[in-house]
Amino acid sequence: MHKKIMYIFVVQIEVLMSNSKLYKGSLNTIILKLLQVHHKMYGYEITQKVKAITNGELNITEGALYPALHKLEAEGLLEVEVTKVDNRLRKYYKLTSMGNRETVNKLTELAEYIKTMQVLVNSKLA
Amino acid sequence: MKLSREQIQFINDYLENSDIIHIDIRLEMVDHVASNIEERISNGDKRDFYFIFKDYMVKNKSLLLKNNKKFLRAAEIKILKAIGRTMLSFYGILVFAISFASIYLMSINVNSVVFVPYILSAPIIGFVIFAITYFSGMKFFKLDRYSSIERLGFVCGMFFQLFYFVSIFYKNILEQKTIVLALIAGFSMVLLFALAKVYTQMVAYYRNRFEFVE
Numbered sequence: 001m002h003k004k005i006m007y008i009f010v011v012q013i014e015v016l017m018s019n020s021k022l023y024k025g026s027l028n029t030i031i032l033k034l035l036q037v038h039h040k041m042y043g044y045e046i047t048q049k050v051k052a053i054t055n056g057e058l059n060i061t062e063g064a065l066y067p068a069l070h071k072l073e074a075e076g077l078l079e080v081e082v083t084k085v086d087n088r089l090r091k092y093y094k095l096t097s098m099g100n101r102e103t104v105n106k107l108t109e110l111a112e113y114i115k116t117m118q119v120l121v122n123s124k125l126a
Numbered sequence: 127m128k129l130s131r132e133q134i135q136f137i138n139d140y141l142e143n144s145d146i147i148h149i150d151i152r153l154e155m156v157d158h159v160a161s162n163i164e165e166r167i168s169n170g171d172k173r174d175f176y177f178i179f180k181d182y183m184v185k186n187k188s189l190l191l192k193n194n195k196k197f198l199r200a201a202e203i204k205i206l207k208a209i210g211r212t213m214l215s216f217y218g219i220l221v222f223a224i225s226f227a228s229i230y231l232m233s234i235n236v237n238s239v240v241f242v243p244y245i246l247s248a249p250i251i252g253f254v255i256f257a258i259t260y261f262s263g264m265k266f267f268k269l270d271r272y273s274s275i276e277r278l279g280f281v282c283g284m285f286f287q288l289f290y291f292v293s294i295f296y297k298n299i300l301e302q303k304t305i306v307l308a309l310i311a312g313f314s315m316v317l318l319f320a321l322a323k324v325y326t327q328m329v330a331y332y333r334n335r336f337e338f339v340e
């Protein structure tokens with residue numbers, strides 16, 4: 001069920017992906033949504049999850065992902081948990097209560113945006 | 127297949143030698159690189175670990191270093207917010223009020239020429255002593271370096287240098303206008319207070335998340 005929701009969500013995002021500015025603007029929403037569904041995740045897991053859901057169409061690079069994660073943490077939307085896994089330390093991210101509220105807001109904003117864009121794209125502007 | 131302790135250490139050392147000096151940033155990168163290599167091996171890459179690692183680094187090293195810089199910028203934003211919050215907190219305002227009142231009252235009763243140089247150079251001298259102690263301690267005890275703690279020092283160092291230049295260029299004004307002197311002294315004291323408080327919070331944050339992980 002969760003996978004299906006994420007798939008629909010990321011496929012909708014993908015429509016916007018051809019423009020890199022729109023992609024950058026949607027990255028935080030993708031991260032927040034994934035963490036809302038999966039409770040806690042680490043960086044590499046997020047990149048792989050998005051890749052798997054979109055069948056390799058969408059590839060989030062570490063250069064984009066980690067700064068976004070750190071910014072969300074600095075804003076108090078994410079909290080960090082460090083655990084020792086397979087001979088190394090792993091940093092897990094999870095939503096704070098503020099992050100949960102922000103996820104709902106961001107998803108609502110995005111849904112509205114997609115709806116408006118669909119109306120614009122499908123309407124006969126002339 | 128999972129990487130051995132030695133292979134993880136190799137990745138860690140390589141990144142450390144590539145100027146990713148802060149452990150809190152590096153540990154995440156080590157995990158990312160290791161996870162990627164493990165996945166390649168699981169997907170059938172039969173080559174030796176070092177060849178897979180070399181391939182990964184040729185392709186991604188510049189991206190990792192860029193990521194390091196972005197992390198430091200995020201740390202600075204986090205620190206500035208924490209300093210701002212502390213300065214505007216009840217205790218921050220109290221420290222400011224007490225410092226301001228003390229300097230103002232003192233300058234009425236004592237000739238301000240006597241103590242102006244001490245008041246204005248105290249923060250930068252205090253900060254330099256703190257920095258020397260910190261880096262000597264880190265080197266002597268071989269402690270891990272954490273990004274936010276060091277960026278906190280950098281941000282505050284900039285502020286204290288600003289006070290120092292103000293004291294040099296506007297010395298005459300400060301000696302005559304006691305209210306300006308009291309305001310600057312109050313501000314530098316509340317900044318010192320914020321530095322100490324945020325430093326304590328950062329140390330506690332890292333202790334909880336990194337040092338006691340088993």
